[in-house]
Amino acid sequence: METLAPNIFTRNIQETVALYTLLGFKVAMSVPEQGDELVWVMMVNGGVTIMFQTFDSLEEDLPEISRGNGGSLLLYINLKNIREFFESIKGRVKVLKGLEKTFYGATEFSILDNNNYVLTFAEHE
Structure with a gap:
């Protein structure tokens, strides 16, 4: 195995792209490649x-993917300059837990995305 890239399902892909753009992600690929009615997007x-x-894009092929947004999923994202990043987004996202130092030496904070997923950002200093 080399990498893991989760494919997260959303009911509003435009809102999701906007939020993750705010977090510094960029669209690398999308379907369709142009236009407003995206059904899939890869962000990096x-x-x-x-x-x-x-x-909706998979309801015929995989009807098992039919649940409410969110769930028991937390994405743990390592980054550098966590304090600067936190200050740049804290008033524009739903912060669940502010900056704090953990017992294992990381500085972390958590937010809730528009799909009710928890994103925890961490810097291991």
């Missing part, structure tokens, strides 16, 4: 790749 920030896809 440094070494982190996350794909987002609409539930």
Whole structure:
């Protein structure tokens, strides 16, 4: 195995792209490649790749993918300059837990994305 790139399902892909753009991600690929009605998008920030896809785009092929947004998933993202990053986004996202030093030496904070997934950002100093 070499990498892991989660494919996260969303009901509103435009809102998801907007939020993750705010977090510094850039669209690397999308379906369709142009236009407003995206059904899938790959977003990248440094070494982190996350794909987002609409539930509707797979309802015929994989009807098992039919659940509410969110769930018991937390994405743990390592980065540098966590304090600067936190200050740049804290008033524009839903912060669940502010900056704090953990017992294992990391500085972390957590936010909730528009799909009710928890993103925890960490810097291991």
